[in-house]
Amino acid sequence: MTKIVQIKQTRIQREKRLLIQKAALQVFSEFGLRGATLDKIAKACGLTKPNILYYYSSKDEIYAEVLQSLLEEWIRPLKDISENGDPLKEILKYVQKKLTMSKTKKQESKLFATEILHGAPLTQNILAGSLKETVDDKVKLLNKWISEEKIAPVDPYHLIFSIWSMTQHYADFDVQVYSLLNTKKRSRIFQDAEDFLLTFFTRCLKQD
Amino acid sequence: MTKIVQIKQTRIQREKRLLIQKAALQVFSEFGLRGATLDKIAKACGLTKPNILYYYSSKDEIYAEVLQSLLEEWIRPLKDISENGDPLKEILKYVQKKLTMSKTKKQESKLFATEILHGAPLTQNILAGSLKETVDDKVKLLNKWISEEKIAPVDPYHLIFSIWSMTQHYADFDVQVYSLLNTKKRSRIFQDAEDFLLTFFTRCLKQD
DNA sequence: TATTTTTTTGACCAAATGGACAACTATTTA
DNA sequence: TAAATAGTTGTCCATTTGGTCAAAAAAATA
Numbered sequence: 095m096t097k098i099v100q101i102k103q104t105r106i107q108r109e110k111r112l113l114i115q116k117a118a119l120q121v122f123s124e125f126g127l128r129g130a131t132l133d134k135i136a137k138a139c140g141l142t143k144p145n146i147l148y149y150y151s152s153k154d155e156i157y158a159e160v161l162q163s164l165l166e167e168w169i170r171p172l173k174d175i176s177e178n179g180d181p182l183k184e185i186l187k188y189v190q191k192k193l194t195m196s197k198t199k200k201q202e203s204k205l206f207a208t209e210i211l212h213g214a215p216l217t218q219n220i221l222a223g224s225l226k227e228t229v230d231d232k233v234k235l236l237n238k239w240i241s242e243e244k245i246a247p248v249d250p251y252h253l254i255f256s257i258w259s260m261t262q263h264y265a266d267f268d269v270q271v272y273s274l275l276n277t278k279k280r281s282r283i284f285q286d287a288e289d290f291l292l293t294f295f296t297r298c299l300k301q302d
Numbered sequence: 303m304t305k306i307v308q309i310k311q312t313r314i315q316r317e318k319r320l321l322i323q324k325a326a327l328q329v330f331s332e333f334g335l336r337g338a339t340l341d342k343i344a345k346a347c348g349l350t351k352p353n354i355l356y357y358y359s360s361k362d363e364i365y366a367e368v369l370q371s372l373l374e375e376w377i378r379p380l381k382d383i384s385e386n387g388d389p390l391k392e393i394l395k396y397v398q399k400k401l402t403m404s405k406t407k408k409q410e411s412k413l414f415a416t417e418i419l420h421g422a423p424l425t426q427n428i429l430a431g432s433l434k435e436t437v438d439d440k441v442k443l444l445n446k447w448i449s450e451e452k453i454a455p456v457d458p459y460h461l462i463f464s465i466w467s468m469t470q471h472y473a474d475f476d477v478q479v480y481s482l483l484n485t486k487k488r489s490r491i492f493q494d495a496e497d498f499l500l501t502f503f504t505r506c507l508k509q510d
Numbered sequence: 511t512a513t514t515t516t517t518t519t520g521a522c523c524a525a526a527t528g529g530a531c532a533a534c535t536a537t538t539t540a
Numbered sequence: 541t542a543a544a545t546a547g548t549t550g551t552c553c554a555t556t557t558g559g560t561c562a563a564a565a566a567a568a569t570a
Binding site (some may be wrong): 124125126127128129204207208210211212213214218221222225226229246248249251252253255256258259260262263264266267269270271273274275279286287289290291293294297298 | 332333334335336337412415416418419420421422426429430433434437454456457459460461463464466467468470471472474475477478479481482483487494495497498499501502505506
Binding site for chain 1 (some may be wrong): 556557558559560561567568
């Protein structure tokens with residue numbers, strides 16, 4: 095008796111898996127892993143619960159896959175900071191990219207935040223692995239720029255943390271941010287945020 | 303028939319309610335509202351589940367009370383920014399206070415973050431109410447300082463957001479922060495963070 | 511078009527969980 | 541110390557929820 099392993103996905107499998115992932119991202123980011131239910135995901139994508147379980151063997155597997163595909167995307171922009179560009183410009187470009195992600199990938203940001211907040215049970219190895227590698231690499235670059243007096247001296251690790259926290263704040267804490275701004279400022283929030291952040295980091299890093 | 307309403311709490315009630323609140327904070331901050339179970343809370347404080355429900359009528363009520371008492375404490379430091387002190391010093395003092403809270407009140411920070419992240423169902427009115435009042439008040443003060451040229455011009459709302467996000471990051475994302483730092487830097491993380499933040503805000507706000 | 515394979519679903523199950531309650535114990539008060 | 545009140549718990553229940561399964565429907569293939 096041979097076990098038959100399906101290698102190639104059918105068209106329907108590709109479509110439905112994507113559909114489920116999208117719905118799952120939405121539901122997980124709103125309710126967290128434990129607050130999300132298969133029924134909610136099912137409703138969100140218009141499939142039945144058993145049908146979802148035909149494509150994924152468990153809720154946890156869906157979560158793991160959604161998180162996995164998010165993580166790669168999440169780390170990527172950091173890698174783009176280039177040794178060759180103008181140091182300050184490269185950093186500001188990164189800030190802008192992260193801020194844009196907060197605007198356009200709010201669900202992803204929230205899901206990531208929830209995961210880390212609750213101890214990163216599925217992400218720890220990635221944090222300590224490929225993310226740490228990339229961060230260490232960029233820390234070296236930042237230190238080089240500092241020693242060459244191309245940017246003002248700061249702790250590069252904490253500089254990176256500050257970029258992450260300030261930009262992601264606009265996605266993760268959007269409810270708070272919106273609550274505190276009046277209608278006028280609310281409509282130009284990302285514009286204002288960009289102005290603020292660019293000014294901020296420029297003042298802090300500019301070498302005079 | 304008269305309905306008897308108990309006004310004064312007994313000693314045991316005070317003690318046990320506090321015990322439950324402490325345990326609940328711990329469990330809620332780790333698992334979120336939906337991930338936390340009465341059994342977990344019961345175990346964490348060494349009481350039985352029915353016993354907990356003798357003091358609180360539901361899980362949601364416990365959550366609401368824990369969150370409520372946290373919120374007041376959370377907002378308070380902002381109020382301490384004084385019109386009378388030296389502007390830059392007042393702001394830096396606030397940064398320091400918030401950073402200290404991230405160190406000593408990690409659970410509170412995480413619980414607050416989770417609540418906001420998931421739409422602040424129980425907090426929205428407070429955000430839009432007393433917090434907004436306080437923020438608006440301080441925004442006025444910051445604008446005054448700017449117009450008097452005592453600090454450099456920045457958007458005061460976003461300045462406040464930046465303080466919140468950067469300081470709270472060390473509590474909420476501790477797992478990530480720790481994963482990325484080596485042992486040596488890990489042990490002086492809050493020291494380094496303080497140095498970084500004070501330098502950062504000084505460079506950004508100093509009027510020359 | 512007949513056959514095989516993939517996809518879908520209604521009905522069902524077991525475990526987890528929030529909560530009720532009556533009986534019992536400990537504490538307070540008169 | 542007796543009566544009243546407050547506190548505690550074992551047991552039970554209903555709902556929610558992750559997941560199963562066999563049978564039906566749809567799609568792909570020969």
